[in-house]
Every structure is written in structure tokens, then in C-alpha cells.
Amino acid sequence: MGRMSGPYLIRGSVSLPEAELIWRFSRSSGPGGQHVNTSDSQVELRFDLAATEALPAVWKERALERLASRLNDGVISVRSSEHRSQWRNREAAAVRLAALLAEATAPPPRPRRPTKIPRGINERRLREKKRRGETKRGRSARDW
Numbered sequence: 001m002g003r004m005s006g007p008y009l010i011r012g013s014v015s016l017p018e019a020e021l022i023w024r025f026s027r028s029s030g031p032g033g034q035h036v037n038t039s040d041s042q043v044e045l046r047f048d049l050a051a052t053e054a055l056p057a058v059w060k061e062r063a064l065e066r067l068a069s070r071l072n073d074g075v076i077s078v079r080s081s082e083h084r085s086q087w088r089n090r091e092a093a094a095v096r097l098a099a100l101l102a103e104a105t106a107p108p109p110r111p112r113r114p115t116k117i118p119r120g121i122n123e124r125r126l127r128e129k130k131r132r133g134e135t136k137r138g139r140s141a142r143d144w
Contacts, residue, residue: 008098010055010105016098017054022046023090028081042081045093047101050074059105066104076100 007015025040049055049063049071070076078100080093 008094010098010101014055014059016047016094016101017052020047020052020054021094022048025086028084028089041084041086041089042079043086043089043093045078045080045090045097046075047077047097048075049101055101055105062107063101063104067100 007018009015022045024044024046026042026044027040028042049060049067051074052060055063064071064074067076076097078093078097080089080096083089083092
């Protein structure tokens with residue numbers, strides 16, 4: 001079959017190191033065909049985030065903090081069993097892991113700078129409120 005379509009880029013020139021990926025295969029659940037009881041098509045991909053040297057220190061720290069709930073002893077795990085072939089499940093798991101790490105290592109968003117509401121907009125809003133109140137006051141049955 002050939003090599004996988006890696007390397008899987010996280011962001012910029014940083015990619016998932018093939019040597020640090022731990023693959024585990026097992027039988028997928030659900031319906032199958034003739035090979036249902038013999039083929040190990042479910043893929044579990046594990047990556048030791050705490051011990052890796054492939055990520056810059058800042059990214060690693062950020063990812064460890066953001067993925068803390070998903071980590072098990074510093075190792076992040078991704079499963080894939082949506083395809084019938086092991087090869088496609090390997091691809092899906094690697095892409096999912098790279099996307100997860102890209103999101104976790106992204107810099108935090110810039111803080112929002114509060115802006116002042118323009119005076120014209122505020123005056124228009126108050127005029128509209130006053131007009132609406134007049135309309136409602138005109139509906140009262142006082143003058144009838």
C-alpha cells in the first residue's frame with residue numbers, strides 16, 4: 001500500500017513526529033462483512049504530549065493546560081473507527097490528532113477593546129424609545 005500521507009502539520013512548520021506516535025489496533029464494533037471477526041480496523045492513536053520535544057515550549061505548555069481533561073498521564077489519545085479499512089482509520093485518527101493539537105496550541109484571542117457607542121446612535125435610540133412610549137400612551141382609554 002505505501003506510506004501514509006503524513007507528515008501531519010500542526011501549524012506552521014511544526015508537524016507530528018512519526019516516531020512519537022503510538023498506534024493500537026482492535027476490532028471495530030458494529031456491522032461488518034466477511035472479515036468482521038478477523039480484521040482489526042479500529043485505530044487508537046496515542047501521543048505523549050508531556051514528554052515530546054517536537055513542540056515549542058510555549059505551545060506544549062498551552063496544550064497541556066487546555067487538554068488537561070483529556071490527558072491520561074500526559075498522553076493524549078484519539079480513536080477512529082468510522083471507516084471499514086484500517087488504513088483510512090489511521091489517516092482519520094492522525095488528522096484528528098493534528099487538528100486537536102493545532103487548536104490547543106493556538107495563541108489566545110486578543111482581548112476585546114471596548115468601544116464607545118457613538119452619540120448619534122444613542123440619541124436615535126432614545127428618540128425611538130420616546131416615540132414608542134408616546135404611541136403606547138396614546139392607546140390608553142383615558143380620552144374615550
